[in-house]
Amino acid sequence: MIYTRLFLVLVSSFCLILFGCGGPDGGSSNVLSGTVSVGGQPVKELNVIAIGSTGQVSALTNAQGRYRMENPPKGALKFQLASMAPPPPPGFTPSARSAGGPVIPPKYTTPDNGLSFDYSGGNKTFNIDIK
Structure with missing residues (x-):
């Protein structure tokens, strides 16, 4: 009887370690x-x-422009975009060529820019294509 319980505990522990x-x-x-x-x-x-309304989460895009956020707040979400590149010198307006890629218009650096998504949980996709 005690060996059966010990065996079950060991098997359960092994499964947790193996599968998480x-x-x-x-x-x-x-x-x-x-x-x-x-x-x-x-x-x-x-x-x-x-x-x-219950918090925020952020993620960095990779070389293909993809991002991934784990456990975002559920409900209506507003999106804000922030470049990780250093700001240009005063008086300099960056172009796509000088910045090494597409330039995000300043309007999208604030949360009230029109980018929104209603997240209900699970695995969802929200692609952002700025024209």
Whole structure:
């Protein structure tokens, strides 16, 4: 009897170590992801901030313009974009060529820019394409 219980405890412990507690992929089941582009061109090294009534979460875009946020707040989200590149010198207006990629218009650096998404949980995609 004691060996049966010990065996069950060992098997359970082994399964937890092997498979983890986060599901089959070991990650969160509440993920919001997407791509940020300007005129169809992906934007890299951009901080994407999702702001909800219960908090906010952010993610950095990769070289393909993709971002991934785990456990974003549920409900109506507003999005704010922030470049990770240093600001240009005073009096200099960056172009796509000088910045090394598409330039985000200043309007999108504030949360009241029209970018919004209603997140209800689970794995969802919100692509942002600025024209």
